[in-house]
Amino acid sequence: MLLYHDPRAPNPRRVRVFLAEKGVPYDTIEVLIADKAHQTAEFRKKNPIALLPVLELADGRVLRESMAICRYLEETYPEPNLMGADTWERAQIEMWNRHAELELLYPISQIFRNSHKFWEGRIKQAPEFAQIMREHLAERLDWLEGELGKRPYMAGDRFTVADITAMCALDFGKVSGVRIDPETHPNLAAWHKRVSDRPSSKA
């Protein structure tokens, strides 16, 4: 298996952490967004919309979209289970993973895209939208602070793909000044330490 990724980008990291948890060996090709390597004609053969990550199987088949890749990996390498063992748990984990994608990763990505100098001259930026996303994110962090007071991990008593998405989102927020304040958000900070202490977080 071959993973096309950028070591700094949050979506490829979700797949790398997932693979590290599974203990599955794989090769990588770096496609650096800073160098516009994802926009070349060659890479567009793998992903016509020029986004990372992409997983290429040994037989040449290609998968895009982090969660589609994780679903494929979960069914190919079932242990350790990261996406749910029964109907209810699978639904819970999907619900929390969607929350992590839509309430954390989406606003954090939009803050980055619309206010960071990395994107200046590369895309049209709307700083006001970045500010709206910052305020939206602050509300969601307050909500998650309460949720993580009820259980140790996003979706329940154990580490799952929902924790991977939330961790990768929040870590990526740092480049845009998004921080977990342990004074105001102790449950979130404790959860973040719990997931960051896992060896897979270094992937």
Ligand SMILES: N[C@@H](CCC(=O)N[C@@H](CS)C(=O)NCC(=O)O)C(=O)O
């Ligand atoms: N929903 C996609 C999102 C992919 C995505 O937005 N990837 C970012 C890196 S984290 C990217 O390739 N950005 C390049 C660009 O926007 O030009 C997934 O989960 O794979």
